[in-house]
Amino acid sequence: MKIVVDAMGGDFAPVETVKGAVDAVKELGIEVILVGDEDKVNDELARYSTGKLPVSVIHAPEVIEMGEPPAVALRKKKNSSIVVGTKLVKEGVGDAIVSAGNTGAAMGSALLGFGRIKGIHRPAIASVIPTVKGKSLILDVGANAECDPQNLLQFAVMGSIYSKKILGVEKPKVGLLNIGEEETKGNPIYLEAYRLIKDTDLNFIGNIEGRDITAGIADVIVCDGFVGNVVLKFGEGLAKDLMSMIKEELKKNVFVKLGAAIILSHAKGLRKKIDYSEYGGAPLLGINGVCIICHGTSQAKAIKNAIRAARECVEMDVVNSIKRSIGEKSIGDGSVANG
């Protein structure tokens, strides 16, 4: 198996992407193809002793920058690392792609390159989120700014499969993110989605509220991409800003400084728990291939864990499981034209 890594994607590429790839090769024994500016990537690779390791480089001279409008960039930059990388997977040279670059471009490239799974109206980005009980999956976190009830139903199905196959939850509890627990809460789209999901054989626990997310009462949290995106970024911002507020406080008081130093040197379990980079990127579910999207600020550890997630998606055959599930249950019938 070969995992293709967009070596030029991300705020710290190619330094961290190459380091993460090398770590994946060395620690996890995964074969990696790095796609990007050959000279730059090789310069980075030269820092490590990769002599006989299964890591190769394929040249792609262009880069889609973080701020570029994805649609335009994908059309213009046919030789960008993300487009070339996706093509390699499409042609069977690689088995999955990992990118920390422009999310819209990675998504668009995967969608154009692999296509949607038949019956899936809209792919979704699923993200692992740390909870008190461990971790949950939330989707969609940004692929769709608008969703209809059928989309939400399909997210529930795809999320359950990912939770089971990759996160190892035997019978994932599915919650619909809403503004109240009662079946009658929410807007018409969520009311109908509730009805649709309830009718499946998924382990649906009903509506959950914002406060239930980190409590971990649902293994799979279903929402539209607008809500999911705001929640995910809010959580990141809150965690970051809370740290900066604590640091600000530290400056003021030597006792607090001492307390914090003691905590930080001992509470490694907690730090690991709330560290997003442990969770290995966000899969784009619903496409006919494996694409793992990483945070733009990903460091080597996040890249390595994303490569691991990509391998697991291929090994556990997530794509075909979704195909079967959508086919068997005819989930997607009766929907409005939507994709």
Added chain:
Amino acid sequence: MKIVVDAMGGDFAPVETVKGAVDAVKELGIEVILVGDEDKVNDELARYSTGKLPVSVIHAPEVIEMGEPPAVALRKKKNSSIVVGTKLVKEGVGDAIVSAGNTGAAMGSALLGFGRIKGIHRPAIASVIPTVKGKSLILDVGANAECDPQNLLQFAVMGSIYSKKILGVEKPKVGLLNIGEEETKGNPIYLEAYRLIKDTDLNFIGNIEGRDITAGIADVIVCDGFVGNVVLKFGEGLAKDLMSMIKEELKKNVFVKLGAAIILSHAKGLRKKIDYSEYGGAPLLGINGVCIICHGTSQAKAIKNAIRAARECVEMDVVNSIKRSIGEKSIGDGSVANG
């Protein structure tokens, strides 16, 4: 000025509601009318020396419980504390109402009792949220599970007035909560709302993302009640769960325990900053009267601060400011029939 307090509303009523009211009378010199079961309220009052203080009790034998469907409850329980309290304000006996009870019932009661301000299509619940820079206002946080662009525009106007008059921000920066910063981001409702808000003389800083909320880059954060409700509850849950994760960690390690004890005894500034009860409840904006809604779990301090916020809303004439603003700018014209 007299502030009416729903003495029976909230998880810790009437103990905490009465205590908060007494504190408001004593510390802030505000005249308070407590509405609720006379015997129970007087029993609580008897704990304090309120002899010549301006605090009175008006009997209301019924209570709308937290879980009751608001519409039904309001129809059935005409003698509930929230309905009687609202009526007192409507009749001019009191100037504003504060309730920590069933949010839907408080909102419904205020809407029925006071009516909407002419030109406002949908009232919104605005909540103060702590940020790195101090505090911001976010609205709507749950009054409307669906919004159109006109609603979002009006939230921007009302939020700016509240931020200026009550939170003391001279020229409040208004941000539209979206899934990207660019003008082209979001769904059709947010795209149109962006255009509408941009056309006003508000200090509009454009779209903001989830991660910008606690960074405090906007003084007024505008969103629909679905997104706002999920965000607010997620923030509460995250803060709570982070604490429980820390406590869990504490059990494991004596050094961490020591560090935490030191921090907690010294970082009072931080604790105060992230303590929701400092911020005095959430005003229901857009109605023809003053109604402050408190969290169901409010303790005395939150009630006291909500009473203070109610007084300020009356003193600063927030309702008439909104009336003038909506009238002057004809904000609300051209909208679809919506309320």
